[in-house]
Amino acid sequence: MAREIALGILAMALAAAYFDAAAAIQVSLLSDKVGAGGVPKLLAIVMGGLGAAQIGRALLRRGADALADGPRGVATHVRAAIMLAIGAVYIVVTPLLGYPLAIALLLFVVIVYSGLPPSRHVIVASSLGALVFWLTFVKLLGVAMPVGVWPALLG
Amino acid sequence: MSELIAAWTALTSGWAIPFAVFGVVWGIFGGALPGISPSIAMALLLPFTYGLDPVSAVVMLASVYVGAEYGGSIPAILIRTPGTNSAAATTIDGFELNRQGRAGEALGISLVSGLVGGLFGLLVLALMTEPLARVALAFTPPAYFALGILGLSVIASLSGGSLIKGLIAGLIGLMIATIGTDPVSGVSRFTFGSPDLLGGVRPILIMVGLFAVSELMIQVSEPEWAKTTARDTRLKLPGWGTWKRMFKPHAIGAIIGTIEGVTPGAGGTIAAFMSYNEAKRWSRHPEEFGRGSIEGIAAPEAANNVVTATALVPLLSLGIPGSNSAAILLGGLLIHGLTPGPMLFERSPEVVYGLYGGLFVANIAMLIVGLVILTPCIWLVNRPKPYLLAFILALIVSGVYSIEQSFFDLGIVLAAGALGYGMRWLGIPFLPTVLGVVLGYLVESSYRRSLVISGGDHGIFLRDPVSLGLLVLAAVLMAISLYRELRQRATAVSGAGQ
Numbered sequence: 193m194a195r196e197i198a199l200g201i202l203a204m205a206l207a208a209a210y211f212d213a214a215a216a217i218q219v220s221l222l223s224d225k226v227g228a229g230g231v232p233k234l235l236a237i238v239m240g241g242l243g244a245a246q247i248g249r250a251l252l253r254r255g256a257d258a259l260a261d262g263p264r265g266v267a268t269h270v271r272a273a274i275m276l277a278i279g280a281v282y283i284v285v286t287p288l289l290g291y292p293l294a295i296a297l298l299l300f301v302v303i304v305y306s307g308l309p310p311s312r313h314v315i316v317a318s319s320l321g322a323l324v325f326w327l328t329f330v331k332l333l334g335v336a337m338p339v340g341v342w343p344a345l346l347g
Numbered sequence: 348m349s350e351l352i353a354a355w356t357a358l359t360s361g362w363a364i365p366f367a368v369f370g371v372v373w374g375i376f377g378g379a380l381p382g383i384s385p386s387i388a389m390a391l392l393l394p395f396t397y398g399l400d401p402v403s404a405v406v407m408l409a410s411v412y413v414g415a416e417y418g419g420s421i422p423a424i425l426i427r428t429p430g431t432n433s434a435a436a437t438t439i440d441g442f443e444l445n446r447q448g449r450a451g452e453a454l455g456i457s458l459v460s461g462l463v464g465g466l467f468g469l470l471v472l473a474l475m476t477e478p479l480a481r482v483a484l485a486f487t488p489p490a491y492f493a494l495g496i497l498g499l500s501v502i503a504s505l506s507g508g509s510l511i512k513g514l515i516a517g518l519i520g521l522m523i524a525t526i527g528t529d530p531v532s533g534v535s536r537f538t539f540g541s542p543d544l545l546g547g548v549r550p551i552l553i554m555v556g557l558f559a560v561s562e563l564m565i566q567v568s569e570p571e572w573a574k575t576t577a578r579d580t581r582l583k584l585p586g587w588g589t590w591k592r593m594f595k596p597h598a599i600g601a602i603i604g605t606i607e608g609v610t611p612g613a614g615g616t617i618a619a620f621m622s623y624n625e626a627k628r629w630s631r632h633p634e635e636f637g638r639g640s641i642e643g644i645a646a647p648e649a650a651n652n653v654v655t656a657t658a659l660v661p662l663l664s665l666g667i668p669g670s671n672s673a674a675i676l677l678g679g680l681l682i683h684g685l686t687p688g689p690m691l692f693e694r695s696p697e698v699v700y701g702l703y704g705g706l707f708v709a710n711i712a713m714l715i716v717g718l719v720i721l722t723p724c725i726w727l728v729n730r731p732k733p734y735l736l737a738f739i740l741a742l743i744v745s746g747v748y749s750i751e752q753s754f755f756d757l758g759i760v761l762a763a764g765a766l767g768y769g770m771r772w773l774g775i776p777f778l779p780t781v782l783g784v785v786l787g788y789l790v791e792s793s794y795r796r797s798l799v800i801s802g803g804d805h806g807i808f809l810r811d812p813v814s815l816g817l818l819v820l821a822a823v824l825m826a827i828s829l830y831r832e833l834r835q836r837a838t839a840v841s842g843a844g845q
Contacts, residue, residue, distance in 0.1 A: 199773045203515050209524055213537055220532035224795050225803045228529035228536055231791045235525070241520045246511050254520060272564035272768055275740075279560070279761045282744055283754045295745065299737045306733035307565055325745050333383070333391065336750040 196250035203243030211236035278302060290340025291330070296322035354704035356697070361400045363701060366407040367708040372716055374414020377420055378430045381555050381746040383430060385415035387670035401683040401698050406705030408679045409659070412672045413709040414716075415656045417461040420648055421721070424453045424726045426739050428559035433615030434610060434653035435554050435781050436623045440636065440643030447639050450725050453581040456644045458717040459585055460597060464649035467601045467712040468608065468656030473703045479660045486610055488796040489808045493817035494610065494650045495801040496791035498617045500821040501624040502779040503828035504638040508545040510832060512775045520783020523548055530792035531799070543755040550616075550784045552747065552756055556763020557777045558768075563736055564768045578731065600649030607650070608657025614670050616785050619647035628827070656706060657753040662687055663699065668775055700731060
């Protein structure tokens with residue numbers, strides 16, 4: 193039930209923050225009667241109402257609805273968050289390392305993080321995978337992937 | 348008969364057939380990569396059409412469109428990552444079947460449903476372009492608003508048993524859709540000073556984050572979550588019993604796909620979700636939807652492939668490109684000095700009939716290419732899980748970056764992944780969020796444009812006959828969904844009481 197109530201509180205908090213941001217939208221001379229903030233304000237009000245309804249429903253039903261994917265411990269959330277963090281680190285390092293090296297490292301790190309011990313096989317798979325991605329996106333599709341600091345360093 | 352002969356002559360007198368096959372292969376490849384939309388796959392080939400004869404050029408571009416719309420369903424089923432917007436609905440039951448070890452069956456249903464939809468759409472395009480063009484002209488801003496509301500009415504049945512949670516999810520999507528430049532005044536909203544947000548948030552970024560990144564987070568945190576004892580290792584084409592079950596969802600997909608296709612701007616995504624919803628409503632086994640339903644794949648796949656052909660109706664007959672892909676095709680026509688519209692049929696019939704023939708070849712090629720590549724695709728996703736997770740994340744970051752060469756977009760995808768993970772934990776369905784993101788701009792911009800036209804009078808939505816009809820239909824569909832939910836809840840309560 194705590195999660196059901198938490199959802200209602202989160203929805204109301206989101207509604208309040210969104211309404212506040214909608215109220216701060218500047219008014220344009222070109223604007224229509226509804227205005228740029230009109231629809232967002234309406235959405236915020238409805239969201240607030242739904243949040244309140246969710247809390248009321250949770251209190252009335254008292255755990256009658258079991259959540260579909262069951263309870264999870266803190267450790268599983270941390271593992272999931274680290275996966276997200278790996279993606280965030282990729283965003284930071286790719287402009288420096290360049291696409292081929294960054295994607296090879298991403299493959300290696302995720303394979304190891306997902307349960308395989310570091311080995312020559314994992315290194316080969318990561319390298320070959322990076323080559324396939326580079327050929328597909330850079331050579332075949334012509335996407336301008338980051339080249340990193342290497343051209344500047346190597347002259 | 349003379350039209351058939353004209354189509355055959357136009358196709359066989361040049362290189363149109365090989366280019367149709369190449370276009371399908373390229374389209375499937377592009378559609379299967381998250382971030383490479385059908386229009387991007389077409390745009391990449393546009394420069395190559397300069398040197399081709401007009402028929403081959405138009406046929407190749409249209410074939411890419413056909414292939415890409417189908418290709419989007421492959422990663423949707425295999426790795427829970429819709430390759431295109433319109434494949435999002437296929438993800439629901441397609442990935443569920445895959446999780447049960449029935450990926451080959453899901454891919455087989457998707458392939459034949461795509462073929463049925465594509466051929467039906469072609470038939471509609473060839474026989475009914477002229478009368479259907481009038482439907483496109485009947486759509487005014489109030490009608491577009493009503494169409495968006497009709498699309499949103501699906502939320503009630505996508506709520507997974509809790510209407511409040513479904514509505515919260517839908518509102519989150521609508522809120523995301525308001526990010527960017529205001530459609531009427533041009534004022535920036537919720538951009539927090541970031542120029543990257545001025546153009547809004549692309550629906551595909553939210554879909555990839557919600558579906559794929561959240562799935563990766565779940566998979567990596569609970570290693571035994573997706574284990575199955577027996578898995579398909581080959582593509583399985585549907586047997587007679589499955590064909591019989593698919594008849595009704597195919598018919599639903601065909602009707603909705605035709606209507607949505609001829610409406611400029613509506614697109615395959617709305618058609619797919621609405622078809623999914625109606626297939627569930629008319630099914631004898633609605634309880635299977637969301638748990639690996641055959642009909643849940645057949646209906647959206649048929650619908651979005653019907654749209655690939657019927658979306659060409661307003662383009663060919665009126666010169667109105669109803670989607671990004673149609674706009675690229677328009678570019679291909681203009682490059683060769685062809686102006687779409689009624690005169691195209693008079694001045695260049697060989698191009699029009701050649702296009703019809705090319706689309707037929709493209710659909711057959713789609714079947715053949717699918718038969719060849721899908722079994723290796725299943726083999727790929729049956730590799731050890733650590734490799735699979737790593738390659739999916741690499742595919743996501745590479746594909747998403749390819750859209751705009753933007754790391755900011757990658758950040759949005761990761762944020763959407765975190766949102767999806769949180770929504771799962773809180774038991775919120777995220778399909779309504781997807782609908783909200785896809786339809787938000789259409790609903791708000793049409794609503795406000797309508798009020799500008801009427802001087803603020805809301806009666807415009809009731810005076811426009813198309814708008815009125817669609818709003819009544821939306822109200823009826825929502826009422827039926829609510830009634831069913833309440834009835835199911837009452838049955839569950841009485842069952843628990845006994």
